[in-house]
Amino acid sequence: MTATATVAPVRRHLSIMVPVRYLAAALIVGVTLAPLLFVILGGFRTNAQINENPVALPSPWVFSNYVDILTSSSFWTFLLNSALIAVSSTVLAVGLGSMAAFALSRYRFRGRETIYSMFTVGLLFPLGVAILPVYLLLRQLHLLESWVGVALPQAAFALPVTIIILRPFMAAIPSEIEDAAVVDGATRLGFFWRILLPLSRPALVTVSVLAFITSWNGYLLPLLVFNEPSHFTLPLGVATFQSQYAQDTASILAFTALSMVPALVFFVFAERQIVGGLTGSVKG
């Protein structure tokens, strides 16, 4: 289910709708892009320029805001922390989730639907509801100020979606394939590892992308787990930078612009998976 697949355009006569369409399209472009451009261009201005006129092109162009941030360590630290946490929580959620989905889709046993229901109901528990006890649990496990303390709960909260998407996918793989593998001497776990997982690649990509984005964008958990700035993730770092340097608008804009870059690059490369995954995950 890729939303980008082209559909044969409706053959219709030119009507009054055409200009309306382009007007609305122009409006969409403006409303979407203007804030982003303001941030990116604002990073190339000085505070004096911004104070004098908030909406204007840089004149002259100043590169020091961006250079300062890129040569300081904090931006790169936040970026690495975010990457470490997002990658580990994704690997954990997709690894454990695909094992569970395999058991729940291709084994018959008592309590199977109960376990599955437990995971699906988990879809309704927002992190916020459980956050106080989760925090206490992390404190008890001495995982506060540790990236593990963010990655573990994030993986746990990503399990429901992962399993809900993977289970029907794995169940739909024809049983003849499994029979053939068994005839060829494969164990069931061997079938899972060598045949089912490779066949499930599209669904695995979808759930990985979902888990990664959720973790990468996560704010609440890092906010509560980390106090020490060297542990911050990018979202937490951006928000903190904003409140710390409230007077230095130009630096805030440059910092914000830079922190959009990873998400935008990821989007450009994985656009099909992201869009397909998000629409597919809710459309079945």
Place this chain on the structure above:
Amino acid sequence: MNTTTVAVAPSATAAAGPARSTTPAPRRRSSTRKRLELALLLLPSTVLFVAFVFLPLIAAVYYSLFDWSGFGPLIDFVGLDNYTQALTDPTFQAAIGHNLFIVFASLIVQLPLSIALALLLHGRIRGRTGLRLLVFTPYVLSEAVTAVIWLSLLQPNGAVDGLLRGVGLGDFVQLWLGDGNVVMFTLFAVITWKYIGFGIILFLAGLQGVPEELREAASIDGASGWQTTRMIVIPLLGPTIRIWAFLSIIGSLQLFDIVWIMTLGGPAGSSTTMASYLIDRGFRRYEFGYGSAVAIILFVFCFVFALFYQRFALRRDTQGALTGRVE
């Protein structure tokens, strides 16, 4: 969410069917092996899930019955006092109101807007692929980045004010985030900017499921474009609309990141949401018992809504939509 009817294709599984005490020896061995495999496959995820999702929820119910700072033993049992206190606190009542405002404003504004924009982008238009990418961009940004972007734009004498003055609408300039009567509308606008792309992409996917022949047949029968849209396209988008509404309402009830970064629930509680109230009480004032009660109330809101929605609106589509269809 537990309504899935599962009919896994009978396969090799049948061979290792339900083990009975009467099964011959080789079968029993395979059933032991099956149990080991199941444990290996299911235990890690179940442990992780129970530890970080399930037990915390139960713990929250327990904590909510105590007056507790999060340190030391739970001794000060107060029964349901935390709940009555929360439900009678005007700030929390206002928070519920703010969540409901976002819920309804989203349904009234974002739903028609995203359907309209999806119809627009579905039709023949130059640069359609680029437009689709562009419209989705804000959705990819994190809530934190979105909040910081708009915080900068909405500063007094910031870009929004400058733009309004530049086009002669200076009279409309407000204290966007500093005026208690305006702040919820401002936040709603920011939320719309961020999430509209998701709705559009969802409806675009839904529109691909509307057969072109139906539209053509309608137009041959003399239906106008608007009639076709209203009588044929929108009803066929039904399942997508219901899913969108479900996600939108659940998201609105849990609203936190953007509010916390932009206003901290202020000024004077005029943009507090249930979640921001919960974090404020729990982590800034160390009222863990009270905060837990608030968490449970928030959960009940989401849960009751989801059950009702499931029962009355989603019933037809659930299997294909939220839980995935196992065939």
